[in-house]
Amino acid sequence: MDCHNNSPEVQVGKDTLKFLLMGNPNVGKSVVFSKLTGVEVLAANYTGTTVGYTKGKIRNLKKDGILIDVPGTYGLEATSEAEEVAVSFVKEGADAIICVLDATNLERNLNFALQLKKFDIPMVFVLNLVDVAEQQGVIIDTEALSKELRAPVIPTVAVRNVGLRDLLSEMEKVEKREKEVCYTAEKELLEEEESRWKEIGRIVEKVQTLEEREPSFIEKLGYASMQPWPGIPLAIIVLVVVLGFVVGGGKAIRGALLLPFVFNVYEPAMTAFVGSFIAEGTIIYNVLVGDYGVLIKIIEWPFALVLPYITLFYIALSTLEDSGYLPRIGVLMDGALRKIGVQGGSIVPFIMGYGCAIPAILGSKAATTHKERVIVASLVSLAVPCTAQTAAFFVLLGDESIWMLVGVYGLSILAMIVGGGVLNRMLPGKVDPMLLEIPNLLKPDLKTVAQKIKIRVKHYLVEAQVPMALGILFAAIIAETGLIHGISDFLSPVVTGWLGLPGEAGLALMLGIVRRELAVLPLLDMNLTSLQIFTGATVALFYLPCLSVLAILIKEFKLKTGLAIAGTTLVAAFVIGGVINQTVRFISSIL
């Protein structure tokens, strides 16, 4: 769910088998999907990761087959957007449904499975997470379950590839199976809520044995982390550790490895190389290797300054996502978040927003009302800096003083509280009360996490570099040709007069439209005072979301709302930045 629903177009021939992958939320459908198709999707340990749907060609199947990853739902009553999608897929029909069941929560998963039976589509059941169930003392007799469901049941541990081969061979046999018939009497039995639960009770009684086990350390931790005590201090510790890891680690990698390489090896080599055929001091020479030299900045900014932080942040985020810890923070924060028109479950898109606003805005689809979605998307666009911008802040502010960094982040949180409070009162509609399943706390699987980090870093490297490069080229040309003076004069009432920044800072504002970190990075080489750095950072923080975010906002919320969000952030940036500048100047003038 990064950026777009970019599933490659899959050709569906006449002989192509069509499989629907279905199940409750957070049972591992997306993991099974990416293992079977090789399509890279981002899974996580909480509900609602797949909000659209993805399809892919199945690998290693002896026949042609496509698999559709249907969003997870608890039922088939079409009461939410995700359920509507699920129902329409089932009604469209398929050669078989692969129904994934969570072995640690068989009862509730069977409720969904039995509702699927009445559609007369052949089913293959995947009993996933059997390893976790066993640790919890839950033993399920798969053969007995298969008899009860009259369909194959395959025990799996999808993240570790256990059982997937058996699943594939069962999928190959699907064509030869007798046509599925669900008898009318049975249909009636399953239709009625009460009798269905009775039937589930009977099946569970038959196939599941529970052993009393002393809760494991991780189960105890899972329990402790959702109590206000010690959950809240624990959450603060996690936050501090993550920040220390990203800020400290990033600074170390940058200082010890990347910057020396850029300044001692790359820059002299590149300068000498360009100097060998272009005369020093000419405009072309300066555009290539001067103060804003494209060939220098294009390596220094995205790779030496931003990349280390991006990588470390995604290591932390991916680990936390797969552990199932994030919804627990949502539970602890729900009371406070409700005041700004958001329920606890929406903490997840906020946290993702610190990575990139795009998955955060798409992820806000999990919110149950439109009002809540708009609030989440607006606040993320306004006040949550993405990792790339965060990295730029760390370089600009962290090198000045850690307190400036704290100050800018404090301002960001304050803006979310004020902005959320205002939107909550202003927007019509309501925000649903929290009703959320809390996932098991799991030890993240190293390979899966590594895969996710790879997808995300690759995404940054591929998607971010072209706009970044064009932005830098543009900057180099207007800086080196002297055009910048004209622009500075034009913008000076705002930039110099109101914000108190040097005229060249207008460059940062122009580049900031393209990417958020480009609103910060040009400030690095301008020898600014502390106040100017803080003002510049504040403006950059609230300034326009980047172009791709604007596009997503318009796509998801229509033109009017998208532009309204962007316009508000722009006004907020200049007003707040200017007020800070003017206030500090006024106070220091009377002291």
Place this chain on the structure above:
Amino acid sequence: MSLYTIKKEHRCIIENLPKIGLLKSLGLREGINVAIKSKQPMGGPVIVQVGRRCVAIAQDIAKDIQVREVS
């Protein structure tokens, strides 16, 4: 009494609950036995263990769920 009044680590049986589809889908239905696992401050949710899984239920909903306490 309402689910929201039950103390932490106490158990109760659900007698009546509002018509919210998701509640039933999450396994909360009449006659089942649940345990309160935690109560959040600032009007936050209660955490209820249903079967082997925990569900966070907002105060507003929990107040509308009628239960009978069992020891």
